[in-house]
Amino acid sequence: MILTANSIPSDGRRAMIHLKLIFLIMATTIGNGVLCLSPTIINAIVNVEKGESKTRTNTMSRRSCLTTRAKAAAGLLGGGVIFGFMRGPAFATDTLDTVKTDTTNPSKSKSESLLETNRNILLQLIRPAKKSSINVNEAEVLSAIENLVPFDPSVHKGATMKEDLDGEWELLWSAKAEAFSPLLKLPKPFKPDSFQYLGNAAAAEVGIDRVAQGLTGGILGQSQLWLSSGVRASSEDESMLEILPPFRFEVGGRYQSGKAKKRLVEAGSDAEFRKLNSRTAEAQAAPKNSYRQLYLERQGKGSLRISTITDGDPVIVGAIFVHRKL
Numbered sequence: 001m002i003l004t005a006n007s008i009p010s011d012g013r014r015a016m017i018h019l020k021l022i023f024l025i026m027a028t029t030i031g032n033g034v035l036c037l038s039p040t041i042i043n044a045i046v047n048v049e050k051g052e053s054k055t056r057t058n059t060m061s062r063r064s065c066l067t068t069r070a071k072a073a074a075g076l077l078g079g080g081v082i083f084g085f086m087r088g089p090a091f092a093t094d095t096l097d098t099v100k101t102d103t104t105n106p107s108k109s110k111s112e113s114l115l116e117t118n119r120n121i122l123l124q125l126i127r128p129a130k131k132s133s134i135n136v137n138e139a140e141v142l143s144a145i146e147n148l149v150p151f152d153p154s155v156h157k158g159a160t161m162k163e164d165l166d167g168e169w170e171l172l173w174s175a176k177a178e179a180f181s182p183l184l185k186l187p188k189p190f191k192p193d194s195f196q197y198l199g200n201a202a203a204a205e206v207g208i209d210r211v212a213q214g215l216t217g218g219i220l221g222q223s224q225l226w227l228s229s230g231v232r233a234s235s236e237d238e239s240m241l242e243i244l245p246p247f248r249f250e251v252g253g254r255y256q257s258g259k260a261k262k263r264l265v266e267a268g269s270d271a272e273f274r275k276l277n278s279r280t281a282e283a284q285a286a287p288k289n290s291y292r293q294l295y296l297e298r299q300g301k302g303s304l305r306i307s308t309i310t311d312g313d314p315v316i317v318g319a320i321f322v323h324r325k326l
Contacts, residue, residue, distance in 0.1 A: 115151040119304065122148055126173040126322060138175060145306055145320065149294045157238040158293030158305070165296070166199025168255055169305060169323035176319035180227070183215060192218035192225075195255065196323060202228070205255065206248070211241070216254050226250040226261060234290070243289040243312070247273040274313055283313050301325055 122144040125136055154161055171177070171194035178184045183192055197205060197212040206212045206228035216224035230244030247267045253259025267273035271284040289312030297303035303325040309316050 111151060115148070115153075118144065118148040118151065122304075122322070136173070141173060142175070142320070145294075145322070149306060152295045153298050154239075154293065154296040158296035159233040159241045160238045161296060161298065162199055164298045164303070165293075165305075166201060167197075168201050168326045169196040169198070170326055171195065171321060172304075172324050173322040174320060176316065177321060179316045179319065180213065181215060181225075183219065186219065188218070190219045192216055192220045195326075196321075197255065198231075201255070202231075205261075206250075211243070214255065222254065224252055224254045224257075226252060237292075239293050240310070241291040241293065243291060245269050245273070270312070279313065279315065283315060286313055287311055289313060289316070297325075 122141070125141050125144055152158070154164070158165070174184075174194075177194070184194065186192075192215040195214040195216070197214065202210050202212050206226060209230055209232065210228050211231040212226055212228040214224050214226055216222070227247070227249050229247045232242050232244060234240035234242050245268050247265075247270075248263060249265040250261040250263045252261030265273075265276060267276055270286070270288055274284045274286075290310050291307055292310050293305065293307050295304065295306035297305065305323045305325070306321070307323070308320045309318065311317065
């Protein structure tokens, strides 16, 4: 007796189809690496200053690869008996938003696609630092920053873009930021969250034409430490913010809480403030701190900003920050 498609009961035909699809998925997965260690993504790095380009190969994260496989299985076998429950990734969704890169969109320029790719790589690298006390690979993050900065949406004029700078900024990642406060060296859940306030957000809390750093949460609970100073855009470099006296250190409530602040320290000069912080005579004589805006997105809430201290107190010169606008 010869079996034909019509002679096989409908339940049997569905089972055979499922088996074929499962075999196809398994073959595809094995061909691309069962542990998802083999796929790579090509990240083009454009050197704007020299007009040259080169490519760098980065290994796709194992979790990203596994997500792709899970979604593929769920899509092919949606409603199936065996894998019908797989509707999304097996891990919790992260809070840091990445941009979906669409390389097939003909209206999108190569520069825009590269910006999105580099931005997503940076956010993937710094997720662990935001979610736990696990240390991320600093060299990889710095490399990702180096790749993203040439695509700066502010075109090296970030210090002059008051509307885009205005607001509350959450610190996502930093190098050498611990020099500002030993509290940032604490492990979670004791480590406080760090914020920066510019423009109207700063004016409402610490006064007009000032910038403020805030530490809250963790060991500080609902209290917030406020360190503020004067600020202005450099007349010589449109990417540079200059930090000016007077310097004030206060304790109060969180941003927009309305709780009065208690002033603990006020210093009328860089030298005086650095002396209060036990800096060396050389550090006290150093010039004012200068704060270069390397990369500034102009999309409002969720925008990223990358900055570094280029001059001033030698203890913090070279510090790099990645902030996100809230």
